[in-house]
Amino acid sequence: MTAADNGENGPARTYNQFASDNYAGICPEAWQAMDTANRGFVPSYGDDCWTERACGLIRELFETNCQVFFVFNGTAANSLALASLCLSFHSVICHDLSHMETDECGAPEFFSNGTKILHVGGAEGKLDLDEVERAITRRSDIHYPKPRVLSLTQATEVGTVYTVDEIGAASDLANRYGLRVQMDGARFANAVASLGKTPAEITWKAGVDVLCLGGAKNGMAMGEAVVFFKRELAEEFDYRCKQSGQLASKMRFLAAPWIGMLESGAWLRNAQHANRCAQLLERELSTISGVDIMFPCRANSVFVQLPGRSAEALREAGWRFYTFIGSGGARFMCSWQTTEEDVRSLVAAVRLAIG
């Protein structure tokens, strides 16, 4: 920290980090859009021109007349979406590593009044459809929580991406048994950037019913959109948002950043940039002997096994990153704000830590 950082605005500090894409700030396009929306009086609770325009842009992006709601974060988006698809005696099938199973503190169960999460395995963070089918068909009696929703994470928690065909196959299986399909798209933009397909092709055209579309990790301050491709599934969803404390009174500031991101194309540029940084990082790390890449890098994260005590050494050198998957597995996550220099200095630090 330099003396200049401790000016009259208080201490400023930046970290050497690849911990998460939510360590990044707000991208200029989102920031500018909030500033533009910060004019005069407009109606509250979403009854305003900014919210209308943001919803319209999301409909254009997905090329369909979907129903759109803005909530504060991804936990709420997932939980409320599931609650609208399930009754309390239903169950949702998701991957062992899925955010809703491992990182939402029981919120999906809480907001659905008891819907049970059934989690299954699968290589590279993707659902194994045979396991899914077994979870659906294992029981059909009244004592088993009735499977109602299949949830896919796109991009996955380990930085892989479902292809169009894989999404279609999962949806077909779900439809065969009367399940609906929800997609956790906290990093949806990274998946679009990776696949080079349109948002429509990897959602409703492939059988997805509801998408939780991430904003925060893509460069906004906060906010996710819940996108219902089957409008009837959104019935009374506004009441769920209000009851759960997710209805923003100054909704224009939750909506406006979407306008900035979508009109400028920043949503895709940011994701392409983050993905490129991760690819560079993967390439560089794979040249260091002793470093094992754990999953193919398809989005904006790289998972590696670091030898010996090198993860600790890297931390002691001031680097922040998560090690929550497997023993010694380190996750390095890139964002719109990551620079090539950041990548190169991490690689140098890894070399040093390994010694």
Ligand SMILES: *Cc1c(COP(=O)(O)O)cnc(C)c1O
């Ligand atoms: C970050 C993330 C979320 C949303 O998390 P919040 O902290 O609640 O915004 C949801 N799903 C996945 C896969 C995530 O990585």
